[in-house]
Amino acid sequence: MSNDQADQQQDPTNGGPALFRLVRFWSRRWINTASQELTGEPRHVQHILAVEAVHTAAKHSTEITVGTVAHHLGLDHSGASRIIRDAVEAGYLTRLPSPQDRRRASLHLTDPGHSLLHASHQWQNQTFTALTATWPPQDRHQFATYLNRLADDLSV
Template sequence: MDTLHDGGNDDRIAAVRRFNRFYTRKIGVLEQHLLESPFTLTEARVLFELAHRGGALAKEIGAELGLDAGYLSRIVQAFTEQGLITRKPVPSDRRQFELALTAKGKQAFSRLERASHDEVSKMIAALPAGGGQRLVAAMTTIERLLDNTATRPEVTLRTHRPGDMGWVVQQHGALYARE
């Protein structure tokens, strides 16, 4: 049987793709520029990484965002020309550059951060009571399921199910009898 194209898998694939289309449209990433700024989504993510790391190697930013080195190089060049970032060679490896936001870059990022905060705040405010908590819980679940790098906990705590306490008592009795 072709497990890649069985009916259940096709339904799941269609549901994930439908959600992806819905959510990208909902948060506006299909627009040419993000949050009415002059930046694309990728450029905004580069600014975000630099703002939250303080300074970083271009190679690190590229790896974190999964960007092609040539594409990142063009973004870095444009940001340098716009006065948004500084780039200085790393003394131990002159092929590498440390990137940092300038005051102008920090200001541009701050505007993006505020616009993003306001946009998400409006989206959450429009939800019914308890909807914000459910939304965040669902997003956390999605993130955990799809994050292959996340370490799985050794023990997962859950609420008691029928029979659990009986099993605990039985195990305790067996252990007590052996002693």
């Protein structure tokens, strides 16, 4: 690695490597903990992903379809369809014929789905608070503001 490359990685204004270091660290670690605590099953994180995707998509669309969920989760149609099928069977989502096109399904959160979503958001907030517990409140607030801004800009 050249000195220029090393300096670029050490530059505190270069957030790309730090962002992806966090993504790599958390992408696998949160799954079993969150799923076990929120669904009672360590392997049902897909239920959390499904309710989060439907909830987020509802902010931008009047009808949520399998394709919408696939887009929000970065999956192909068949992968999203399986996750949705499992979430419907678990009682977190309903799948009704679309009023616009009977060939499509329209997805909605059920009461248990709303409860899971609420519990998921509480767990996420507790995790954020724990990770930033040693930070001054203003830093925690500013970081949260930037994270929300980034997520909003990406519409995720």
